[in-house]
Amino acid sequence: MNMLKITLASTIALSLAACAPEAGEDDAMMADDAAMAEEATPAGTIVEVAQGDEGFSTLVAAVTAAGLGETLSGEGPFTVFAPTNDAFAKIDAAVLTELTTNDTETLGAILTYHVVEGAVDAETLLGAIGEAGDEGYTITTVAGGTLNASVVDGAVVLTDAAGGTATVTATDVAASNGLVHVIDTVLMPQ
Numbered sequence: 001m002n003m004l005k006i007t008l009a010s011t012i013a014l015s016l017a018a019c020a021p022e023a024g025e026d027d028a029m030m031a032d033d034a035a036m037a038e039e040a041t042p043a044g045t046i047v048e049v050a051q052g053d054e055g056f057s058t059l060v061a062a063v064t065a066a067g068l069g070e071t072l073s074g075e076g077p078f079t080v081f082a083p084t085n086d087a088f089a090k091i092d093a094a095v096l097t098e099l100t101t102n103d104t105e106t107l108g109a110i111l112t113y114h115v116v117e118g119a120v121d122a123e124t125l126l127g128a129i130g131e132a133g134d135e136g137y138t139i140t141t142v143a144g145g146t147l148n149a150s151v152v153d154g155a156v157v158l159t160d161a162a163g164g165t166a167t168v169t170a171t172d173v174a175a176s177n178g179l180v181h182v183i184d185t186v187l188m189p190q
Contacts, residue, residue, distance in 0.1 A: 045073040046080050046175040058088040058096075065100040066108040076177030077119040078142075081158060081166070083186045091186055112143040113160070113189040119178045122171035125149060125156065145189040158183065161190035 043049055047069050050056040059082055063069055072078065088096060099107040116139055128137040129149050136150035136159070148159040156168040166185035173180035 043174045043176050045177050046076070046078060046180060047073045049173060049175045049180060050082060055084050055086075056082060058085045059083055062088070062100055062107060062111060066104050066111055068108060068111055072115070072177075074177065077117075078178035079116040079118060079120040080178065080180050081114045081116075081147075081168070081183045081187065082173075082180045083114070083166070083183050084169075087166070087183060087185050109143055109189055110186065113141050113145050113147075113187055114183075115142045116140070117142055121179060122156075122168075122181070125181075126151070129156070141189075143189055147187065156181075158187060160187040162188040164188055 044052065047060070047063060050060050050063070063072060072080070099110070125137070129151055131137070136148040139147040139149055139158075141147060145161055147161075150157055150159070152167075156171075158166045158168070160166070164185060164187065166183040166187055168181050169184050170182035171179075173182065
C-alpha cells in the first residue's frame with residue numbers, strides 16, 4: 001500500500017512539474033504583462049511628460065512662471081514644439097531671468113507660440129510639408145502667429161516670425177492630451 005501511495009504521489013508531482021512553465025518562461029510572461037500594462041497606461045499630460053524629463057526643466061519653470069501649467073494640462077489635444085534646456089540656454093541669461101520674473105506676459109506669448117491645436121504627428125506634418133511644396137507649410141499657433149515648416153537636409157525645420165529657425169530633433173512624444181515634438185531653439189513671435 002505504501003508503495004502505491006509513493007508511486008501515485010510521484011506520478012502527480014511529475015505531472016504537475018511537466019505542466020508548470022519553466023522559470024525563464026514565467027519571467028518572460030511577467031515581463032510581457034508588465035510591458036502591456038505600461039503600454040495600456042496613458043502617458044501624463046504634456047506638462048507631466050515635460051516634468052518627467054530633466055532636459056525640459058527650463059521649459060517647465062517657464063510654463064510655471066507664465067501660469068500656463070493648467071492650460072497645457074487641459075483636455076487638448078495640443079501639439080507642442082518643446083524647446084530643450086539647451087535651446088533656452090541660447091537666450092541671454094539676463095533676458096530669460098527678466099521674462100520669468102517680471103515679464104511673464106511676454107513669456108506666455110512666446111510659450112503659446114510653440115503650441116498648435118490638435119495632435120499633429122510627424123507623419124501628418126511631413127505630408128503637409130510635402131503638399132505645400134517649396135514654400136513650406138504654414139502652421140498657425142494658439143498665440144495667433146504662424147510658423148513655417150520645411151524639410152532641410154532631411155530634418156523638419158521651423159522658421160519663426162523673426163526669421164529664426166529651430167530643428168525638430170525628436171517627434172511624437174505621446175501625452176494624454178496631445179503630442180510633443182522636441183526642438184533645439186526657442187521660437188520667437190513677431
